Amino acid sequence: MASAWRRVRQAGGQRAGAASDDELAELTTHFWRAYDERMATVKFGDVARRFPALVGQAVTLGWQANRRDIVATISLNLISGVFGGYALFATTGVLEALFAGGPTPHRVRAALPSLILVATATAVRSGVATAAGWAQSRLEPQVTQVVEVRLYDLTTQVELAAFDEPDFHDRMQRARDRGVYSASQLVNDVINFITAFAGLASATVVVGLLQPILVVVLLLAQLPGAWAAVRTARISYLTRFALVDSYRRKYILADLIAERRTAAELRSFTMRAYLIDRVARLAAYTRSAELRAARQETATTAVGKALGGIATAGVYTVLGVLLAAGWLALSVAGTAVLALRSAAGSLQQLMYSVNQCYEDGLYFSDYMAFCADAQTRIPPPASAAVPQDFARIVASGVTFSYPGAEQPSLHEVSVEIGRGEVVALVGENGSGKTTLAKILAGLYRPQDGTVYWDGVSIAEMNGEPLRERIAVIAQDHGHWPLSVRDNIVMGRLLDESLLAAAAAGSGADAVIAELDRGYDTLLAREFKDGAELSGGQWQRIAAARGFYRTAPLLIMDEPTAALDARAEYALFSSLRTLANDRTVLLITHRLASVRHADRIYVLDHGNVAESGTHADLMALGGQYAELYTLQASQYETTP
Numbered sequence: 025m026a027s028a029w030r031r032v033r034q035a036g037g038q039r040a041g042a043a044s045d046d047e048l049a050e051l052t053t054h055f056w057r058a059y060d061e062r063m064a065t066v067k068f069g070d071v072a073r074r075f076p077a078l079v080g081q082a083v084t085l086g087w088q089a090n091r092r093d094i095v096a097t098i099s100l101n102l103i104s105g106v107f108g109g110y111a112l113f114a115t116t117g118v119l120e121a122l123f124a125g126g127p128t129p130h131r132v133r134a135a136l137p138s139l140i141l142v143a144t145a146t147a148v149r150s151g152v153a154t155a156a157g158w159a160q161s162r163l164e165p166q167v168t169q170v171v172e173v174r175l176y177d178l179t180t181q182v183e184l185a186a187f188d189e190p191d192f193h194d195r196m197q198r199a200r201d202r203g204v205y206s207a208s209q210l211v212n213d214v215i216n217f218i219t220a221f222a223g224l225a226s227a228t229v230v231v232g233l234l235q236p237i238l239v240v241v242l243l244l245a246q247l248p249g250a251w252a253a254v255r256t257a258r259i260s261y262l263t264r265f266a267l268v269d270s271y272r273r274k275y276i277l278a279d280l281i282a283e284r285r286t287a288a289e290l291r292s293f294t295m296r297a298y299l300i301d302r303v304a305r306l307a308a309y310t311r312s313a314e315l316r317a318a319r320q321e322t323a324t325t326a327v328g329k330a331l332g333g334i335a336t337a338g339v340y341t342v343l344g345v346l347l348a349a350g351w352l353a354l355s356v357a358g359t360a361v362l363a364l365r366s367a368a369g370s371l372q373q374l375m376y377s378v379n380q381c382y383e384d385g386l387y388f389s390d391y392m393a394f395c396a397d398a399q400t401r402i403p404p405p406a407s408a409a410v411p412q413d414f415a416r417i418v419a420s421g422v423t424f425s426y427p428g429a430e431q432p433s434l435h436e437v438s439v440e441i442g443r444g445e446v447v448a449l450v451g452e453n454g455s456g457k458t459t460l461a462k463i464l465a466g467l468y469r470p471q472d473g474t475v476y477w478d479g480v481s482i483a484e485m486n487g488e489p490l491r492e493r494i495a496v497i498a499q500d501h502g503h504w505p506l507s508v509r510d511n512i513v514m515g516r517l518l519d520e521s522l523l524a525a526a527a528a529g530s531g532a533d534a535v536i537a538e539l540d541r542g543y544d545t546l547l548a549r550e551f552k553d554g555a556e557l558s559g560g561q562w563q564r565i566a567a568a569r570g571f572y573r574t575a576p577l578l579i580m581d582e583p584t585a586a587l588d589a590r591a592e593y594a595l596f597s598s599l600r601t602l603a604n605d606r607t608v609l610l611i612t613h614r615l616a617s618v619r620h621a622d623r624i625y626v627l628d629h630g631n632v633a634e635s636g637t638h639a640d641l642m643a644l645g646g647q648y649a650e651l652y653t654l655q656a657s658q659y660e661t662t663p
Contacts, residue, residue, distance in 0.1 A: 075378065078385040081392075082214035085207060089166035093159045097215055100156035104149050105222020111145035112366060113230050115359050153219075160215055164208045171207040171391065175199060178398040184467045186401050189427045194268055195394045202264070203391025206384040213381035220374035227367035234360045235351070241342050242364060245335035246371045252328025253379035256321045261386040263317040267310050274306040284549065339364065403469070408484035410493060413576045414477045417441040417607075422463060422473035433459045435630045436473065440623075443576070446608045448618035450648065451627035457611045458499060460627070461579050464609065466490045495573035499581040499611075501566035503557075505548035508536055512568045522572055530567035531591050560587050567595065574606075581611045592617075615652045624648065 086094030179196065186192045231238045280286045281299050290296060343360065419439045425432040434456045441447045441464075449457040462468045464475060466482055474481045482490055504511050509518070512526060523543075527533040539545040539555055547565075549556040557565065567583050584592040596617045610618060618624055619638045626634040626641065626648045634646050641648035 074385065075381065078210065078381055078388075079214050079217075081385070081388065082211045082381075085167050085170065086163055086211050089170045090163060093163040093166070094211075096159040097156055097163060098218055100152050100159065101215065101219040102222050104152040104156060105219070105226045107145045107149035107152065108223055108366075109226025109230055111142050111149060112227060112359070112363055113233070114141040114145060115362060156219070160212065163215075164212060167208040167211050168204065171204050174395065175204060175391070178395055178402070182398050182401040183403060183469060184462070185427065185469070186398075192397075194272065195390070195397060197272055198265075198268055198387070198390040199394035202387045203394065206387035207391065209384040210381060210388050213377050213384055217374060217377035217381060220370045220377055223370035224367055224374055227363045227370060230363045231360060231367060234363065235346060237346075238339075238343070238360060238364065241339050242367055242371075245332070245339050246375065248328045248331030248335060249372065250375045250378070252324050252332075253375045254382060255324045257379045257383035257386075259317050259320050259324070261383050263313055265386075265390075267313055270306055270310050274303055274310070277303050277306070403487055406484045406486045408480050410485045410489040411477055411480075412493070413443070414493075414607075415443050416478060417464065417577070418476045419460070419464060420474055420476065422460070422470045422475065424459060424463060424468060424470045431630070432471075433630050434463070434470070437627070437630070437632055438473075439464075439625050439632065439635075441577075441607055441609060442622070443607055445622040446610060446620070448610045448612065448621040448624045449627060450612065450615060450618060450624060450651070451633075452651075454629075455627040456630040457627055458581055461496075461581055461609060461611055464577075465494050465496055465579055493575050493577060495570040495575040495578045495606075497567050497570035497578070497580045497583045499585065501562070501569075503547065503562060505546070505551065505554075507543065508539065508545050508547060508565065509543040511547055511565050512572050514569055514573070516573070522574065526568040526571035529571045530564045531587075531594055532561075532564040532568040535561045535564055560591065563587055564591065577607050577609065579609045579611075582613070583610075584612070584614065584617070615648070615655055 083094065083098075086097070228239055228242070231242060277299055281290065281296075281303070290299065343364070417440070419437060422434055422437045423432055424434045437456070437460060439447070439449075439460070449460060451457055459468065463470055466475075466485075466487055469483065474483060476482070477485075509523070512523060512532070524533070527536060535557065536542055536545075541553070546554040547557060548554040563583065563585065564587070567580075570578055570580065570583075584595055587595065592614075610621065612618060621638065624634075624636065624638060624641060625632055626646070628647060634641055634644060634648055636644070638652075642652065
């Protein structure tokens with residue numbers, strides 16, 4: 025394995041270069057640091073301490089999902105255990121009759137009453153267990169629904185800045201991919217534990233009634249298996265926990281290799297070998313860690329089984345000594361053997377359930393930790409009412425930095441937007457235009473400074489009602505796998521006349537007219553009868569979204585980047601008409617489109633470098649004039 029790992033590293037280094045080696049070093053450091061930290065914090069005694077809390081969490085989840093089903097499942101399993109114990113105890117009467125003296129027919133007839141009791145108890149136990157299994161199978165999807173809805177509810181409420189943090193992505197992936205799945209598994213584990221406990225308790229009571237000393241011997245014999253089960257669960261969880269970042273990188277690269285949107289570029293730039301090498305590096309790295317964990321789990325299981333075998337031999341030795349000493353009747357010994365086997369089976373099932381409960385509980389704790397973290401990232405309820413309209417929006421001294429950034433994206437930026445105005449934000453890439461627009465839209469909260477609507481800070485307003493007053497045509501708009509109609513309406517009430525007007529104003533009507541199913545066309549080629557649009561066609565759909573949302577403030581972030589000249593001209597020609605009913609904040613690199621804006625702000629490295637009308641800025645002869653002249657020169661006719 026080590027030589028294969030070295031070959032992968034050498035081959036990757038020849039193709040991918042130093043950057044890949046740096047990434048590999050980062051992953052190696054991250055893996056072992058995280059692994060050692062988790063190994064140091066999780067101890068054998070944690071199982072006993074955490075188990076009651078896990079049982080409480082599982083019962084709470086089941087109660088939230090369906091009270092009737094969780095109560096039925098637990099109570100029926102307990103009843104099943106009682107009948108199982110009764111059937112086992114009644115077996116003593118059968119054996120006593122069969123082992124008694126006299127002709128065989130007489131002994132069989134004497135055993136019939138006890139045998140009928142055993143059969144009846146066994147049949148009742150089977151029926152009750154079947155009913156319990158039905159209730160349990162009903163409970164699982166309901167629990168999954170509860171935790172999924174909670175996760176999505178919290179994830180869609182957290183502030184947008186959280187999605188710029190890699191750690192948040194890691195926690196969210198653990199919660200979504202394994203945490204949600206582990207919730208229903210945790211409930212099943214606890215129910216299985218209760219079932220096994222009921223069976224073990226019944227068998228233990230029977231064994232205790234027959235010979236108390238056998239109870240102690242039986243429990244001691246299962247300790248090696250319990251130790252091995254808990255330790256293997258711990259190794260498995262810690263390995264997966266430490267590798268989550270590597271898994272995420274590998275899956276991202278694997279998606280890029282297999283997705284339609286990147287297929288053409290992958291081939292055009294002949295990136296196949298490069299990407300496969302990166303995936304192979306990550307796969308080999310995770311495989312090395314998983315094989316190491318597998319070796320540890322196998323060794324632990326082997327030791328546990330060896331010690332368990334010795335302990336089981338000790339149980340039967342004690343039973344033989346009791347028989348030889350005359351402290352145990354043969355019929356009672358026969359029942360004791362059956363009880364011991366039943367108890368051993370129940371105890372093995374119980375320890376397996378504890379093992380699974382502990383492991384699934386660790387994953388579910390990631391879900392709970394993410395939910396707790398997400399809850400702290402939800403803005404608190406505000407007191408100020410959001411106005412239906414506004415006279416003036418003012419951003420005063422706004423400073424904003426992305427997580428981990430060395431320099432702020434915006435530094436003490438102040439802008440004003442009056443009702444009915446067309447205000448433009450221009451500047452070179454990375455100047456902070458889109459960031460400022462997102463702050464004005466209430467998507468980001470600045471570290472310093474405030475945005476006011478008619479003198480009231482938007483920090484004092486609830487986010488959802490505020491965003492209902494804002495329409496955004498985003499630069500990085502989503503390609504939703506929905507119908508054309510739903511891609512424009514975006515969950516709002518359908519107004520056919522408004523839909524037609526929005527499509528016409530954005531030029532999307534021409535796109536829709538060419539589709540076989542019109543507004544009912546599913547915009548996803550991956551599905552049957554789905555269609556795919558070009559970049560420019562998607563941009564028209566995105567613009568229609570903003571026009572359909574009749575909000576007083578319309579933010580247009582590079583709305584024509586993918587449009588042809590005719591479509592771009594038509595869209596910008598409608599801006600003044602739109603401004604009669606609403607205020608427009610326009611972000612664009614194409615300065616010819618902002619000549620008639622009421623006010624233009626020029627951003628440079630997160631600062632407002634210039635502001636004024638087109639005429640003012642041209643007269644100033646600064647950055648705007650330079651950029652405008654540079655762009656205009658591209659259209660000059662050469663003599």
